[in-house]
Amino acid sequence: MKKILEPNNAMYLLPAVLVTCCDSSGKDNIITIAWTTNICRKPPCLGIVISGEKYSATIIKDTKEFVLNVPGAQYLKEVDICGQTHGDKVDKFELANFTKIDALFVKPKLIKECPINMECKVKDLFIIEDSHLFIGEVLKVHIDENLLDSSGKINYLKLNPILYGDKAYWSIKDMIGYRGFSQKI
Numbered sequence: 764m765k766k767i768l769e770p771n772n773a774m775y776l777l778p779a780v781l782v783t784c785c786d787s788s789g790k791d792n793i794i795t796i797a798w799t800t801n802i803c804r805k806p807p808c809l810g811i812v813i814s815g816e817k818y819s820a821t822i823i824k825d826t827k828e829f830v831l832n833v834p835g836a837q838y839l840k841e842v843d844i845c846g847q848t849h850g851d852k853v854d855k856f857e858l859a860n861f862t863k864i865d866a867l868f869v870k871p872k873l874i875k876e877c878p879i880n881m882e883c884k885v886k887d888l889f890i891i892e893d894s895h896l897f898i899g900e901v902l903k904v905h906i907d908e909n910l911l912d913s914s915g916k917i918n919y920l921k922l923n924p925i926l927y928g929d930k931a932y933w934s935i936k937d938m939i940g941y942r943g944f945s946q947k948i
């Protein structure tokens with residue numbers, strides 16, 4: 764098998780999520796991002812990467828708060844819209860026709876149409892060239908109970924997340940095993 768040798772990160776398929784933020788005057792915004800990762804369990808922390816020149820990055824740098832909202836694939840068009848438009852020029856809540864819900868601990872709104880919402884406070888910021896990696900401590904997670912199976916775990920088929928890689932959107936087809944299954948056969 765011939766392998767292509769190229770320094771690149773295009774092979775990563777990551778969930779497309781909607782990050783909400785709110786500037787100091789109370790103006791809400793939404794940015795679509797795919798560059799996210801878990802960072803730490805205790806305290807629960809996650810990372811989001813936004814290019815520093817973007818309007819949303821400026822807001823989050825200033826207010827140190829965001830909400831990570833996880834949409835299902837039925838909102839693919841809205842996810843694309845929030846990733847192609849700019850909050851300093853348009854109201855993306857209006858454009859995508861999303862409903863605002865007050866968060867419990869932060870100013871940015873939860874998106875009602877997203878079944879998972881994670882309220883985050885920025886704990887740290889790492890900058891590499893223009894990439895801003897915001898480390899958010901998760902203060903509260905809201906999960907639609909309809910997503911859960913009988914043992915309380917998220918059924919990702921019900922969520923039907925949007926995966927994004929190499930400028931294309933993908934969906935998941937099935938759950939194919941539990942971690943550690945290889946030890947039981």
Ligand SMILES: Cc1cc2nc3c(=O)[nH]c(=O)nc-3n(C[C@H](O)[C@H](O)[C@H](O)COP(=O)(O)O)c2cc1C
Binds near residue numbers: 797799814848849850
């Ligand atoms: C599927 C998808 C994923 C994206 N992922 C990121 C990302 O991880 N980081 C980023 O800075 N921009 C990402 N973008 C681009 C921003 O969403 C886009 O530049 C947006 O218009 C910025 O909004 P703002 O001007 O309101 O801040 C993505 C766009 C799409 C459509």
